[in-house]
Amino acid sequence: MIAPATAATVVSAVLGWYDQHRRDLPWRRPGTSPWGVLVSEFMLQQTPVARVREPWLSWLTRWPEPAALAAEAPGEAVRAWGRLGYPRRALRLHQTAIAIVQQHGGSVPTERSDLLALPGVGSYTAAAIASFAFGQRHVVLDTNVRRVLTRIALGEEFPAPATTRAEATLAEGFLPRSPERAARWAVASMELGAVVCSARSPRCGDCPVVRQCAWHRAGRPTYDGPPRRGQTYEGTDRQCRGAVLAVLRGGGEVPEADLLAEWPEPAQRTRAIESLIADGLAVRTGRGRLTLP
DNA sequence: AAGTCGTGGGA
DNA sequence: TTCCCAAGACT
Numbered sequence: 001m002i003a004p005a006t007a008a009t010v011v012s013a014v015l016g017w018y019d020q021h022r023r024d025l026p027w028r029r030p031g032t033s034p035w036g037v038l039v040s041e042f043m044l045q046q047t048p049v050a051r052v053r054e055p056w057l058s059w060l061t062r063w064p065e066p067a068a069l070a071a072e073a074p075g076e077a078v079r080a081w082g083r084l085g086y087p088r089r090a091l092r093l094h095q096t097a098i099a100i101v102q103q104h105g106g107s108v109p110t111e112r113s114d115l116l117a118l119p120g121v122g123s124y125t126a127a128a129i130a131s132f133a134f135g136q137r138h139v140v141l142d143t144n145v146r147r148v149l150t151r152i153a154l155g156e157e158f159p160a161p162a163t164t165r166a167e168a169t170l171a172e173g174f175l176p177r178s179p180e181r182a183a184r185w186a187v188a189s190m191e192l193g194a195v196v197c198s199a200r201s202p203r204c205g206d207c208p209v210v211r212q213c214a215w216h217r218a219g220r221p222t223y224d225g226p227p228r229r230g231q232t233y234e235g236t237d238r239q240c241r242g243a244v245l246a247v248l249r250g251g252g253e254v255p256e257a258d259l260l261a262e263w264p265e266p267a268q269r270t271r272a273i274e275s276l277i278a279d280g281l282a283v284r285t286g287r288g289r290l291t292l293p
Numbered sequence: 294a295a296g297t298c299g300t301g302g303g304a
Numbered sequence: 305t306t307c308c309c310a311a312g313a314c315t
Contacts, residue, residue, distance in 0.1 A: 044311040051301070051310090085299035085310095092313085122313045132311095142311045162294080190311060199309065200304060228308090233299080242299050279298090 002153045007174045010152060010209050011185050017208035018188035021195065025049065026057055028187075034108035034133035036060050041125045041132075042093045047084050049194070055082055067106050069097040075292030078281060079249050087245055091280055091293075092120025110134050128186070137182035139171045144193025145186075149174065151197060155214030157223040158199070240265075240272040248282055253289040 022028070027040035039059055043052045059080060063069040069077065074094045081090035096118040100108060108129070109115055115126035127138040146159040149170055159167065174189075176182045196203050202220075210216050233239055243260055256273065263269040273290065276282040283293050 041311065046298090046310055046312055047300080048302080048310045083300060085301080086312090088298065089313085120313065124312060128311065140311085143309090144311070187311095194311080236297095238298060238300095245299090275298095 001170065002173050004173070006212060010212050011174060011176055011181075013208040013212070014188045014192055015181070015184055018184070018191055022188075022191055023049075023195070026053060033065070034110075034129065035065055037133040038096070038108050038129050039093065041128050042089050042096075042120060043084055045089060045120075045125065046086060051084065055080070055084055063097075065106065066097040066100040066108070069094060070101045073293065074280070078245075078292050079251075082249070083246075087281055088279060089120060095119040096121065108133065110136075112136070112138065131183045131186045135179055135183045137175065137177075137179040138186070139168060139175055140186035140190070141168065141171050142190055142193075144190045144197075145171065147199060148189055148193040148197045151202075151215035152209060152213045155218045155221070156225070157215060157221065158225065158228065160225060161228065237268060237272055237275070240268050241276055244269075244272050244276060245281060248290060248292050253285050253291045256284070256288045256290050259290060 026032075027036055036056075040052065040056055043056055043059075062080065063072070072094070074091055077090040077094040078087050081087050084090075099118055100106060103109075104114070109118075110130065112126050112130045115121050115129050116123070118126075121129070124140065124142050127140045128142070130136040131138050131140050141163060146163065146167065149167070150156050150159040153170055174185065176185055192207070192209075196207050204210050204213070204216050204220075207213070207216075215221070240260070240263065243263070247254055247259060259273070260269050273282065277284065280293055282290050285291055
């Protein structure tokens with residue numbers, strides 16, 4: 001835990017820092033719709049900010065509201081997703097647009113429980129949308145905030161692999177009472193983690209709360225917890241799926257036999273195609289051809 | 294609850 | 305060059 005007075009000091013300092021140093025991101029512009037916020041949150045799941053900027057702008061131009069996307073074939077969403085990665089997110093975003101139209105009259109729901117029920121919206125994303133789009137008071141615990149709080153309050157370099165309840169409790173200890181301030185704290189603490197308190201090379205010299213940071217005070221000890229899971233990619237099914245989908249994104253129907261015919265592992269190629277179909281990211285048309293859904 | 298799911302860039 | 309990891313969700 002952390003002393004309430006200390007938490008309040010940290011919040012004030014971080015809010016002040018945010019006012020001065022916040023990045024100008026398109027989805028933070030005043031006037032961004034809840035739909036715009038929702039789309040940004042989908043795109044930002046595991047994808048860096050820099051790569052989301054352009055796709056977000058064109059996405060919102062093409063589909064300025066949920067109904068516009070809902071009216072499209074899912075494959076259009078997958079194609080427009082481009083190389084953002086994890087294309088199932090595009091599918092889920094499309095499904096979410098449909099759910100918003102069918103169950104919420106075309107407007108992004110404001111209740112956290114309703115947001116949570118949308119496909120592709122988990123604990124973090126629901127809280128983020130409710131906070132950023134509707135100014136509500138929620139614990140918004142993403143990878144940035146987890147790292148910031150772990151360093152400040154626990155004195156460790158990295159949080160545990162999985163979010164614990166103790167961590168959520170810790171985060172609640174920082175959450176300001178007023179919704180307006182809580183919502184600002186949510187973005188601000190995320191921004192601090194993204195820009196200053198980064199995973200690789202934290203810029204403690206620029207940090208507004210170095211003096212309150214247990215990790216810094218302890219001499220920035222190196223992480224000694226359980227091994228952080230690596231993400232080997234070369235040679236995996238994911239790589240193969242990505243290659244298949246890249247071809248399908250090119251458009252048209254592709255003869256399955258020609259699709260990645262040169263792939264070194266035929267079994268893996270077959271597995272990738274079947275799993276993409278199972279996921280709804282590809283469909284077989286007549287005569288053994290594959291296309292986007 | 295540990296694995297799976299893309300892709301690219303900075304250190 | 306290689307490695308690490310980035311506003312997670314889902315099973």
